[in-house]
Amino acid sequence: xQKIEQNSxxxxxxxxxxxxxxxNYTNYSPAYLQWYRQDPGRGPVFLLLIRENExxxxxxxxxxxxxxxxxxxxxxxxxxxxxxxxxxxxxxxxHYGGSQxxxxxxxxxxxxxxx
Amino acid sequence: xxxxxxxxxxxxxxxxxxVTLRCHQTENHRYMYWYRQDPGHGLRLIxxxxxxxxxxxxxxxxxxxxxxxKTEDFLLTLESATSSxxxxxxxxxxxxxxxxPLKFFGPGTRLTVL
Numbered sequence: 001x002q003k004i005e006q007n008s009x010x011x012x013x014x015x016x017x018x019x020x021x022x023x024n025y026t027n028y029s030p031a032y033l034q035w036y037r038q039d040p041g042r043g044p045v046f047l048l049l050i051r052e053n054e055x056x057x058x059x060x061x062x063x064x065x066x067x068x069x070x071x072x073x074x075x076x077x078x079x080x081x082x083x084x085x086x087x088x089x090x091x092x093x094x095h096y097g098g099s100q101x102x103x104x105x106x107x108x109x110x111x112x113x114x115x
Numbered sequence: 116x117x118x119x120x121x122x123x124x125x126x127x128x129x130x131x132x133x134v135t136l137r138c139h140q141t142e143n144h145r146y147m148y149w150y151r152q153d154p155g156h157g158l159r160l161i162x163x164x165x166x167x168x169x170x171x172x173x174x175x176x177x178x179x180x181x182x183x184x185k186t187e188d189f190l191l192t193l194e195s196a197t198s199s200x201x202x203x204x205x206x207x208x209x210x211x212x213x214x215x216p217l218k219f220f221g222p223g224t225r226l227t228v229l
Contacts, residue, residue: 004157043205043220044158089157102148102173105157 002027006090006106013080014114021075021109023090029068030092034103035075038087047088048075080113087111118142121206121221129229134193136224138206140186144219146209147189148173149181151202152223158205164189196228 003026013019023033032051036044050057050066050073057064063076077084087110091103119140128134138147148163160173162181170181178200180192193200206221 041223043207043223045220091158102160102163103158105150105159107155107157 002030002092002094002104004090004092004104004106006088006109008109009107010110010112012112012114015081017080019077019080019084019111019113021088021090021111023073023075023106025071025092028094029071030094030104032093033064033066033073034091034093035062035064035073036089036091036105038089038108044089077111080111082113082115085111085113119206119208119219119221121204121224123224124222125225127227127229128196130197131195134196134226134228136191136204136206136226138189138191138221140189140208140219142208142219143186144208144210145186147183148207148209149179149189149191150205150207151175152205153202161191161204196226198228200226201228202226 005024007022011019029052032049034049035047037047038044048057048059048062048064050064054066061078065074073090075088087108089108090106093103122137146165149161150158151161152158159175161175161179162170162173164170164183167183167186170183182190204224204226208219
């Protein structure tokens with residue numbers, strides 16, 4: 001069965017630095033890979049989606065890369081701020097051709113940005 | 116959390132009692148999902164719905180049933196709650212096209228089964 005791993009449970013960085021989070025998966029490449037942010041006591045919030053045939057996607061200070069050869073996605077937050085502190089979830093969408101859009105979620109990486 | 120609500124937000128119940136959680140959306144999205152989130156696990160899909168009266172099982176469906184009689188409401192029922200079902204439950208909605216992100220997650224329901 002498909003497995004997804006976010007290889008750091010926690011990541012601590014200094015304000016202003018770039019945070020890099022890793023998401024690895026086994027077996028089949030997903031049709032899409034998505035990143036979410038989750039704050040304590042709240043539901044996840046969608047951040048970025050990258051398709052199988054895309055290498056990189058950007059949104060403001062966020063950047064996602066997708067390497068199907070390495071079976072890996074990297075999520076970068078540049079010029080990090082304390083407000084970026086949260087848990088970040090990686091999710092795989094295995095359905096091609098239009099379907100339910102079910103997602104397989106990683107356990108998440110808790111990012112702490114220190115002033 | 117705009118457009119999707121969950122009720123109740125918190126519930127404490129006893130083993131063996133039935134429990135129903137409600138998800139309500141105002142976005143008219145076709146797909147609705149129930150996930151549970153536990154320490155040490157990612158979000159895991161319980162059941163989902165792809166239309167009124169159309170539902171299917173997810174990864175951890177044992178002990179749960181769902182119903183969707185209207186587009187806007189998706190109910191999750193624990194027929195006889197067990198302590199292993201203590202968890203935080205999230206409802207989510209999606210526009211449905213593969214790759215469309217789960218645009219909205221609800222605020223979650225924290226369920227404790229004693």
